[in-house]
Amino acid sequence: MNRNIVERIVAFNQGRNPELLQRKYQLMQQDPFVFFRGTCHLFYEDWPKDSPLNEAPATWNCGDLHLQNFGSYKGDNRLVYFDINDFDEGILAPCTWDITRLVTSILVGASTIGVQESEAMAICYEYLDSYTNTLAKGQARTVEKETAQGMVKEHLENLASRKRKDFLDSRTQVKNGKRRFNVDGKRFRECPKEKQEKIKDLIDKWSSKREDKSFFEVVDIAERIAGTGSLGVARYGILVEGKGSPNDNYILDLKQASPSALQPYTNLLQPKWDNEAQRIVNIEQRMQGTPPALLSEIDFAGCYFILRELQPSQDKIDLAEWNGKLSRLAKVLKTMGQITAWAQLRSTGRQGSTITDDLMAFASENPLNWRNAVLDYTRSYSQQVKEDYAALCNSNLGK
16 A cells, blocks of 8 residues: 555545645644544555455444544434434445444544553453443444433533523624624634525525524524534535524534545445435434434535534533543443444444344354454554654645
């Protein structure tokens, strides 16, 4: 495999907004974990075709599973859940692909969250134990405030006390009784008037058949700056009337759908999706216990986008706040292991994915074989990620 990391990164990111792409490259030089999150394509470009992990049962995968792709969100029933929350790379693949990427993220991200190597290995085992035991039971559940533990429970309880006004104030400002986005170049930047008019027409058309059409009356539109891997992809924040201005507005996220970075590397037959947005929405609906509020695919001038209620960055757990108590961190990884297994169980028997009985057998019969293969690979590849990160930092990319 060609290890000219800079060339491979540039080739993958062709066609993105140049200004935001430069920001992505700069962000990726922050630390190895951010680099890992921004280069999902490298992980699968490097994935060995002869790996025994490719023989694992086929399941629906998030595709880019790592420590920061779990978070809380409001479901379409308005209850708050903690689950996998990014399916842009979603695809049918061996169940071990998501598992291996998540475990690699623990080893790569250890220094970022202040964990020693031995501690990182301990929570890798915690994750794998939880995933294996949950999969073997064959029953899917969900995580909400009443069922959560430790840091996840604290996180969901804190969300319950968050005021909408505070959330809006962090992203908008009130002018003449109406809110407008803070277009300071941090979270949002100016959206051209012509583009705003087209997006407004799009939302008006989309909401025209809804009983709560007035809820979606557009107040303001801005280009949105968010994520790591997706920086440079067309994305917009849409401020709508909601339950009333100025303090009960809602913010929608409109993001262009791109092909999965995993597509060239799986030999499994994929469904014939009408478009990439349909793929993402369908896989998310299959893997999550309750889909997020307003999750929709939408055609915008011949390009397909995902529309959803905004999921703010605060809705992710700050794992660095484990306060030196490894048991706190271990509970979070236990929860993540359960969620991964539940997502795979929930989506069994759908368009090529294996049935529940086969997943249960995979978890119960000689699990040490595939678990050892996962750990061997992640130990090796986590070091490769750090070398690739150093190569990026020594290049002129983003400078």
